[in-house]
Amino acid sequence: MSIGSIDQMTAQMRLMAAQAGGVQGLASEPVAPGNQTSAFGEMLKNSIDKVNELQGTGNAMAKAFELGSEEYSLAEVMIAKQKASVAMQATVQVRNKFMEAYKEVMRMSL
Known part of the structure; x- marks a missing residue:
């Protein structure tokens, strides 16, 4: 994997994160070379x-539902729990991909 493809992948991930998470400014504003680490760290x-x-x-919604509160329906609770599950799975997958990329970069000879 070349440096150019890593930069391209990082740019695509920033764009997708900005679109998915509603983070404003990360996808449209260029980042100064010295500020890339802090921008990435902040995004992460x-x-x-x-x-x-x-x-x-x-x-919280599940606990309220289990205690008999009529504030949330079963469907709302299930959707909230599923959103949390999908977000966690996506986070783990992103971490795994970054770890693979990091290991590959560390194996490169100069």
């Missing part, structure tokens, strides 16, 4: 925070 932190928020919301 925001994504993990969003997954955590989805899991918390799903758990």
Whole structure:
């Protein structure tokens, strides 16, 4: 995998993350070369925070439903739990791909 393809993949991931998570500015604003690490770190932190928020919301809704609250229907609870599950699975898959890319870069000889 060349550096150009890694940069292209990173740009595509930023665009997809911005579209999926509603993060504004990451996809349209160019990032200065020295600021790429902080922009990536911020995007990663925001994504993990969003997954955590989805899991918390799903758990709170499920607990309220289990305690007999009529605030949420079973369908709403199931959808919230499924959103949290899909977000977590996507996060794990992104982590796995980054780890594979990192290992491949580390195997490269200079």
